[in-house]
Amino acid sequence: MSIAEAATTLFLRQGYARTQISHIAKAIGVSVGTIYHDFAGKKEIMHFVLKCTIDPDFMERDFEKPITDELFVGIENEIVALLEQTGTDFAVHLESNTDGYGFEALISDAFDLLARYAVGCLFIEKNQYEFKYLAEHYRIYRKRFFDAMHRYIRSFIENETVKPMKYLELTTTLIVETLTWWAMDRRFISYEVSDIPLELAKEVCMDNILGAYKK
The missing domain is CATH 1.10.357 (Tetracycline Repressor; domain 2)
Structure with missing residues (x-):
């Protein structure tokens, strides 16, 4: 399971506000540090999930890590x-x-x-x-x-x-x-x-x- 997949499940089931980076890390069996290597924070993960929903091809792009919110302006x-x-x-x-x-x-x-x-x-x-x-x-x-x-x-x-x-x-x-x-x-x-x-x-x-x- 990817970070985005785990975050999607948690955001939908327990809510964005109640979901912590540690919850996402636990769901996929990695350290919190691993999450922060790929994403600058929870907001960036949420925006990544939403962006992939409206533009499925977005997931296939190559990104500089960690992904920051500069990608999701507007x-x-x-x-x-x-x-x-x-x-x-x-x-x-x-x-x-x-x-x-x-x-x-x-x-x-x-x-x-x-x-x-x-x-x-x-x-x-x-x-x-x-x-x-x-x-x-x-x-x-x-x-x-x-x-x-x-x-x-x-x-x-x-x-x-x-x-x-x-x-x-x-x-x-x-x-x-x-x-x-x-x-x-x-x-x-x-x-x-x-x-x-x-x-x-x-x-x-x-x-x-x-x-x-x-x-």
Whole structure:
């Protein structure tokens, strides 16, 4: 397990504020000095984790050690910009009244989106009091995501490709929470994290949600 992997688990499960460098060192079986050889401090590890979430290729770069926060100037604004762009991209098919876009594609896209940014989203959720700027914008993003899901599903009901729902808003919540648990929580913060492959988790979601609501 790498420093970033151990830190991710600890940041998500016990919180950033409660996690100490010694906890990370213990989790991977190295000395505290080894951690400081690679990273200048806990903040740098946290920013490294978030940067790799929004830019997976970042992890493959060669870095001078220890990694300092000079690499992460403006990262919070970068995350906010990504949230805004992602929300816009996710809702793009609403502009054409979902022509050529169906319920199955929506559920697939929603799962992939939640899985792709799971670490970053969960980090903000679990550490919202320490990172208020990110939390404020993340709440806006979550509302945009839910509103887009709600509008998509209502559109599919109107074109009769999805079954009518007596409580549309609540059922949308159920669908979103199901996708969130399987794409995000199950992988990182569930009581018993399982080794179910992500592809299988998506298949389970797709089978059950489509089976329940698609005509």
